[in-house]
Amino acid sequence: MRNVMDNQAIVELIQNEDYFLITSHVDPDGDNIASQLGLLSIFKELGKHAVIVDQDATPVAYQFLLNDDVIYHQLPPDTRYDYSFVLDAANLDRVGDSVVALIQQGNGVINIDHHTSNTRFGTYNWVEPEACATAIVVYKLAKALGVTLTPEMATRLYAGIITDTGRFRYTNTTLETFEVSADLVRHGANPSYVATQIYDQEPISKLRLLVKVLSSLQSAADGKIHWLQITKSCYDETGSNVYESENMINYATSIKGTKLAILFREMENSDRIRVSFRSKGFVNVDKLAQCFGGGGHAAAAGARIPGTLAEVQQKVLTEACKWV
């Protein structure tokens, strides 16, 4: 829920303070990078000093959003920051140990997010679970601050919206999504440019991996379940890496009649199997994943389950068949 007093406190804090740290969760995604850079643009526009420090590297697909800015992975020497903005993270653990240590040295934490499960860990919290992306919350912050959107700001925030909605495809896509997108385009976001940068710069290795993944397609429960797998050797044989397998579960979801899609992935240096679940509305996969010590959202969830690929597949498919 919105806390109007907190929102106003955040606006006033930005107006009164000058030195900020910006961060987000490990395993960065589009909305994570876009929201941080969008907020950085706002601070630049207001003449504030801010630095982004993330624990993990920025995925190649989102590096075009940087322009002349930098996302650091260690605090640059002699950097002053009095308050830390934590974006798109449901709880503080999600930002990673090294960044939590930095945050604890500041005067306070401003929590900007859209996850339903957000724990309100901040000194001040601006959390909107109904927003499709944290970029939308940052957009509202810009409006509350009276900042005129620049093309850079608009481009960055638009990138957050399209990645967190799967290009206006997921159930979080609402009227607000389109109204804000229209305003961002009005202020200089170029939809085809952003989509091309994010979706049309793929390494060939990803297509080679996709061939292997699609070749593994199998069905269960009379076609109500479709599942895919990636063994460790797939990465070596195709020159790809685990990041390139992101979203490949969507191919299993896309099949007519599928109620539940599952992707099994062997993990490097681990005796666990990473299992991803997607639902088309019939199964609450958050609850299904909880059976295996995992969790997530009703439509998208995951777990890391000990055992061999064959063992985990048998265990998970036996349970999953009861849910469809």
Added chain:
Amino acid sequence: MRNVMDNQAIVELIQNEDYFLITSHVDPDGDNIASQLGLLSIFKELGKHAVIVDQDATPVAYQFLLNDDVIYHQLPPDTRYDYSFVLDAANLDRVGDSVVALIQQGNGVINIDHHTSNTRFGTYNWVEPEACATAIVVYKLAKALGVTLTPEMATRLYAGIITDTGRFRYTNTTLETFEVSADLVRHGANPSYVATQIYDQEPISKLRLLVKVLSSLQSAADGKIHWLQITKSCYDETGSNVYESENMINYATSIKGTKLAILFREMENSDRIRVSFRSKGFVNVDKLAQCFGGGGHAAAAGARIPGTLAEVQQKVLTEACKWV
């Protein structure tokens, strides 16, 4: 360009007349079906009598838009129509011979379209080349008629927008695209429902075909060209058909460094090879396709070239290498 007098004449014709035929081009796509059904919804709302007759069958992916309506492929007996609405067709040839014959029996033709190459073949023409979809032109017609958008109308027109922009991805995606989409969502279009119906009801055969297509990936011109092929036997071996290969060229386009993507397809009952071209902005593929008697748009074009697969590939790749 818009012709305001024609637009007003079309509004008045709809107000004054009662019996209409609606049609569109052969080889139907999303915008084609969506625009026709959107216009049908408008006519229903106004208490008019209208019937849709298309030469070709309606693709499965768009049949959810029908609700209780019917798209005919022959004129039902004793159907009266005084004027014909031709949607999303650049010229009259595109609607197919059997439907052209029907149109010629009416009192006049109303041409509603967004193709730059539209020949203004109608008695009245409402053509907006800057619109991302014919659905946008139908939306404007509804506004001009003072029709309040129903959820059915909004859902249909929204489907036209997402299919003709590739879910807000192509260069035709503009501020108007988002403003109209927002208004359609405001009036009852459900973005995730529509996307799920169109994109998540795929036959398994399509994934099997995709494996074959991706396995054929090759590059030329130091990776500036990436190309794919589909032989006749691919369809039999996977249980798929030519319709399922639509948009697979996008995988070649998606690769980093690609300036030009090409898909070669053997055709049933033909000694020609169907060649599709996509550009990421560096090459005008309309002009490239014209070298082979084809054509299209600057970013997407095609040709049907006589010869064996190997012959056509050699000829096209030799020419294409000069363009990148």
